[in-house]
Each structure stands twice: as structure tokens, then as C-alpha cells.
Amino acid sequence: MDSIRERVRQAMEWLKDNRLFNSNRAIAEKMGYNPSVVSQVITGKSNVSERFVKSLCSIYPPLSFEWIWSGN
Template sequence: MDDIRNRIRKAMEWLKDNRLFASNRAIAERMGYNPSALSQVITGKANVSERFVKSLCGIYPALRYEWIWKGEGVMIAENPCRRQEAETPIPQMDRFSYILGNMAEIIKSMTELTGPLAGRVERLERKVEEQAREIEALRSMLSENAKAATSRKK
């Protein structure tokens, strides 16, 4: 199990060295894990699960699952097309277009995430309004009952 932990550490160091992530905390958060849970896996206080390794590979698809989980093959998948693209300089306008394209994808993902939340917020707001009306009706009844009780005492 220590070998897999060493491979996980090596993959995480590679991600940080290549400036894809600034810290273990950033990696953990992107994986959907609490930073302390990630630390426990690395230090051996918690078991390494397939789900954990798949989450790690999911944050950077070129990371090879087989290498981390089984020690087979290479750590980073070599994609000749991407390597060739990286070697040819990208004109400044193309970089801008590339960044805008990435931003559009991020906005689309966030919209897909927030869409259902907006509907839920609307339903909760309606429920709060209904409860506020009910509270007001109960206050009114309480006030009327208090007046009736006061008039009976006289």
C-alpha cells in the first residue's frame, strides 16, 4: 500500500510542479475531498480507495489510473496531438479565443449547476411567504383571543 501512496504523492507533486494546482488543499478541493482526508490517505491513516484514485485522475485526465492504482505503465498519458499543439506558438488572438472558450465552458457548467438551485430557492421563498402569512394569521387570532379574554374579565 505504501507504493500506491508514493505514486499518489508523486502525481500530486507533478501537478504542483507543473503549476496545475498551487497546493495539496487545491487538489483535495478539486477532487471533492476535505484536505485533511487527503492528508490521511497520503500519510497512511486512511485507506486508499479506487474512488480516491479515480477522483485524483479526474482532475487531470492525462494522469494514468493504471499507473497510480496498479503501478503499470506511465504516470502521464502522452498525447502526440497535444504535445505538437504545445510546441507551436499560439498567436495572441488565438490565446484570447482559447481563454474565452474555456470561460464559456466554465459558465455553462456553472449554469447547469445553479439552474436547479434557482428553482429550489424559488420554492423555498414561496414556502417562507406562506409561513409568514400563516404566522400573521395566528398573531391576528391570538390578538383577537386576548381582546376577547380581556373583555370577559370586565
């Protein structure tokens, strides 16, 4: 079973694979986060917050908050 952190990674990779963003830095900036904060979330140094997931989903509305947050 995927963790929330893994689903965040998958969503970010999907955004880059589909050329919507060219880097994690670009995603972070669009989300309104410092790139180092996004890196810390991805590597497990910081917890994934609901606010973080909502911000990620806000940059590309077809991303499913429910899927990222709970796996459903």
C-alpha cells in the same frame, strides 16, 4: 517498487510542480475531498481507495489511473 500511496504522492507533486495546482488543499477541493482526508491518505492514516484514485485522475485526465492504482 513504489506503493500506491507513493504514486499518489508523486502524482500530486507533479501537479504542483507543473503549476496546475498550488497546494494539496487545492487538489483536494478540486477532487471534492476535505483536505484533511487527502492528508490522511498521503500520510498512511487512511487507505487509498479506488474512488480516491479515480477522483485524482478526473482532475487532470492525462494522469494514468492504471499507473497510480497498479504501477503499470
